[in-house]
Amino acid sequence: MATTASSSTTPSRLRREVAVRAVSALLRWLHHHPTPAPEPIYLIIALKRAPIRRFEHRLRLPHSPFPSxxxxxxxxxxxxxxxxxxxxxxxxxxxxxxxxxxxxxxxxxxxxxxxxxxxxxxxxxxxxxxxxxxxxxxxxxxxxRCVELRVEGGTCRAVRVGHAAMALEEAVENVVAAVEAAAACVPRKWKNVRALHVKSPESIALPLYSAPGTGGDGDAEDAKRDGDAAAAAEQEQGKAKRRKTSSVGS
The missing domain is CATH 3.40.250 (Oxidized Rhodanese; domain 1)
Structure with missing residues (x-):
């Protein structure tokens, strides 16, 4: 059964500064690789355990994730x-x-x-x-302004949260709102969230959050490492794009 969620009563484990770094890096990469229509931006939600029953939730975002x-x-x-x-x-x-x-x-x-x-x-x-x-x-x-979070099986799902033509602040607000709403919807809430990433169809996934014991310790130092990883990932995206172009031309 579908329900609507816009925020969580549980304190968010996503640090806004990490979201700003990751989204900023992704937007810069998208601006350097323009397409005829703005590319979508997705929030990737990885759960520790797949829900026993399928569910659907409507997440209301502050801004439309669609360019038109x-x-x-x-x-x-x-x-x-x-x-x-x-x-x-x-x-x-x-x-x-x-x-x-x-x-x-x-x-x-x-x-x-x-x-x-x-x-x-x-x-x-x-x-x-x-x-x-x-x-x-x-x-x-x-x-x-509404997107659907559908969990039908497995532990990984994507939710559209923005597009390449969005302003940084608007994209960040959408990411933060989607994370909090999604964490409030999934079974066991934040306890069941393994990792969060943001990406576009052609980019690599930039880290937003890792649960303690799954590659990060959840403290301030981990947040800094995730933020630094976002900047480094942007450079790696450029290298991957150049390698792909080179292989096609050879």
Whole structure:
């Protein structure tokens, strides 16, 4: 059963300065490797033990982790907001890159076809919207601030928390909020969190937190090492990218 969580009553074990270093390093790397549409940023949550039962939680973030909101409809409202881009129903067959990276709203009057165009692997997130509702635009913006944490098996899950075009402070706020909400949702809460990382699809995972006894001791020195590791990881990402480019060209 899906529930909504926005914060944890348990003190967070994530140090904000570590989140700032990791997110800053990731954003710098993304800015040096631009793409036609802003790359998503994910929070990677590794648990010590897999939950016995599957669960879903909606995590509300301070800022939308999507760079854009698109509305697929053949009968657009006359007062379409400037921050929502119109798309025809034909776009569902082959969504533009920008739409695949953003939040896609679909008029309830349109049947969403199954297939690659709307698959999760393409990054699209079709959300049905009722344009007859006067508050549909605000509901859409609220939907853009919510992400789902799904645990169906295994111990590792990814949650979208931002994108490459976000300001550093906004991205950090989203990461911190997602960590606290996720830690409050998972069984046994922080006791079951083994590690937290932040990454984009093409980057390596930058460390945010390691539970005591799993590679870090959880003290201030460990936080410093994680922060330093984030900066070092940024350099390693650049080296890996150059090696990949060199191997393709050879």
């Amino acid at each position: 909101i698109s509305l697929v409809s053949d009968r657009l409202p006359a007062d379409l907001p400037d921050d929502i881009d119109p798309l025809p129903s034909a776009a569902l067959r082959s969504l533009p890159a920008a739409a695949r990276r953003g939040l896609v709203l679909v008029d309830r009057r349109i049947r969403v076809p199954s297939g690659k165009a709307t698959s999760k692997s393409k990054g699209a997130r079709p959300v049905p919207v009722d344009l007859a509702d006067p508050a549909w635009a605000e509901s859409a913006r609220e939907a853009a």
